[in-house]
Amino acid sequence: MEADGELLVRLRSGDERAFVSLVQRYQEQMLRLATSFVPNQAVAEEVVQDTWLALLRGLDRFEGRSSLKTWLFSILVNQARTTGTKEHRSVPVPDPEPAVDPARFDAAGGWADPPEQWVEAAEGRLEAGKLADRLRALMDELPARQRQVVLLRDVDELTSEEVCSVLAISDGNQRVLLHRGRSRLRQLFEDEFRGVR
Amino acid sequence: MRLLPRRDLVCRQAVELVTDYLEGSLPRRARKRFEAHLAGCPHCTEYLAQMRETIRLSGRLEPEDLTPQQRDEFVDLYRRWRDEPD
Numbered sequence: 389m390e391a392d393g394e395l396l397v398r399l400r401s402g403d404e405r406a407f408v409s410l411v412q413r414y415q416e417q418m419l420r421l422a423t424s425f426v427p428n429q430a431v432a433e434e435v436v437q438d439t440w441l442a443l444l445r446g447l448d449r450f451e452g453r454s455s456l457k458t459w460l461f462s463i464l465v466n467q468a469r470t471t472g473t474k475e476h477r478s479v480p481v482p483d484p485e486p487a488v489d490p491a492r493f494d495a496a497g498g499w500a501d502p503p504e505q506w507v508e509a510a511e512g513r514l515e516a517g518k519l520a521d522r523l524r525a526l527m528d529e530l531p532a533r534q535r536q537v538v539l540l541r542d543v544d545e546l547t548s549e550e551v552c553s554v555l556a557i558s559d560g561n562q563r564v565l566l567h568r569g570r571s572r573l574r575q576l577f578e579d580e581f582r583g584v585r
Numbered sequence: 586m587r588l589l590p591r592r593d594l595v596c597r598q599a600v601e602l603v604t605d606y607l608e609g610s611l612p613r614r615a616r617k618r619f620e621a622h623l624a625g626c627p628h629c630t631e632y633l634a635q636m637r638e639t640i641r642l643s644g645r646l647e648p649e650d651l652t653p654q655q656r657d658e659f660v661d662l663y664r665r666w667r668d669e670p671d
């Protein structure tokens with residue numbers, strides 16, 4: 389796959405196919421991220437379209453101090469936050485939420501109902517190409533702020549510093565949201581795949 | 586069940602340290618305690634493996650191809666921008 393940097397060079401030289409390649413690469417994730425900020429799908433699509441226009445208009449000013457995708461996601465989050473948001477960045481991370489249902493531990497804190505095997509079943513589905521849709525649906529079940537961090541860190545593979553910068557959150561909050569999001573997703577996988585052969 | 590010395594982790598605590606552990610943000614002593622717990626606990630070892638797998642599966646998610654209609658729309662968007670007055 390062509391690196392983002394090479395696409396950027398082609399885009400700056402006026403190659404519209406480079407633009408389409410970039411859209412292919414990030415449109416779906418941007419839409420998913422936008423949806424976690426705004427009230428409905430139509431608004432999310434508008435926000436994403438505005439982001440692409442802002443990218444094109446800002447091409448000459450982009451200095452490459454951040455990666456292209458970090459820049460792109462930053463524009464997106466700013467657009468989403470100025471377009472009727474359903475949350476505000478000042479909202480603190482909500483009350484403690486255990487990684488695992490406390491009912492699964494005994495009084496001494498050891499596993500009473502230990503994790504069930506599911507990794508092989510998920511890998512099997514992955515090989516068969518049957519996992520992607522289900523994975524998307526499971527991610528959509530995460531609370532918005534956890535979903536934002538998991539998408540950026542684990543799907544788009546931004547660093548923790550980049551995620552903090554894109555979402556304008558502290559490193560501590562980033563880590564808490566990541567922990568809760570991944571923990572929930574693990575539970576969803578367990579629910580989905582245990583006992584599947 | 587053996588009685589745990591006071592400073593040992595229990596499973597309920599260990600699962601809360603997994604992300605900090607994977608992020609490399611546990612202080613050295615806390616990391617040692619966590620690893621010592623894993624060494625004696627197959628369930629938490631499995632749990633950690635499942636968290637790694639969760640991360641790995643997320644990273645395997647590839648975008649779906651744009652539909653021909655979407656491609657056309659974005660080519661239009663590009664051309665509208667290109668033809669904007671400066």
